[in-house]
Amino acid sequence: MNLSDRVAIITGAGGGLGRCHALLAARLGAKVLVNDMNGENAERVAEEIREAGGVATGFAASVTDEAAVAEMAERALSDWGRIDILVNNAGILRDKSFAKMDSADFRLVMDVHLMGAVICTKAVWETMRQQNYGRVVFTTSSSGLFGNFGQSNYGAAKMALVGLMQTLALEGANYGIRVNCLAPTAATPMTENLLPPDVIEKIAPELVSPGLMALVGEDAPNKSILSTGAGHYARTNVSLTKGVYIGGGDDAADAVIARWDEISDRSGDIVPGRGYDQVERELKSEK
Structure with a gap:
C-alpha cells in the first residue's frame, strides 16, 4: 500500500478512529487534511503527523456547515493541488429508545452523519470528476445494517449512507471515482461509556484503519461494505x-x-x- 502524492481529507479526525485513519494514511505517504469541530484537536493530530515526518494540516469545521466545508476543500486544493481521498468519519451519538427520543435528537444525528457526509462529498465531487480519480468512504455501522436497541436515529443515518454509497458508486464509476462503506467496530471516545473494559481492549481503533486503507488505495473496490473490528474483516451485502x-x-x-x-x-x-x-x-x- 502506497499513498504517496495522494491528498486525503478525513473528517472527525481530532481523536479516536479518525485520528488512527489520519496517522496511518500519512504514514503511507498521503498528505492529510485533518478535520474536526475542535480546532485544537485537529491541529494536535496534524502536528503529530508532521513530527513523524508526514505532511498534514488541521482544519476546524462542522461537517454540517456548507460554507466551512467548501473552505476546507479549497484549502486542500490550494495547499496541495488535488483531492484524492475523502473519509467521512465525523459522527455523534444521542442514544435513547425510540419511545423516549425526541425529534431534535433524531434530526441532529441524521444531520451530522447523513447530511454531513453529503455536504463533504459534494464539496470534493467535482474536483474528483475533473481529475478523473477519487476515493470516497462513508462510515456506516452494524447499528444501521442490522439494528441495535436504542439507536434508531444512528441506525437510520448509517443505513442511509449505504444507500448514498450504492448510487454514488454507480455515478462516479465513469470518472475513476470509487465509493465504499466502512462498518467499524472500535473503541472510541464516542463509545467508551457503552462497552466493558475487556471489550474495549480488544477493539482498538488501530485495528480498523488498515481496512480503510484498502478502500482508498489505487486498487480499491467499488460499491462495497467492509465490516471490520478486532482484526477481523468481512464483506456485508444487501x-x-x-x-x-x-x-x-x-x-x-x-x-x-x-x-x-x-x-x-x-x-x-x-x-x-x-x-x-x-x-x-x-x-x-x-x-
Missing part, C-alpha cells in the same frame, strides 16, 4: 432472494404469508449491481 411468483388476485396477501419461508430462502440470492436488477428479476419471474 442481497435479493430468488423469490417466488404469486401475481395479483384477492388471495395474493394470503399466498405471500403462506409461502413466506420459500420467499425467504437464500439459496439462490444475488447481490444486485443496481436497483433495476430487482425489476428485471421480477419481470422475468412472471409465468
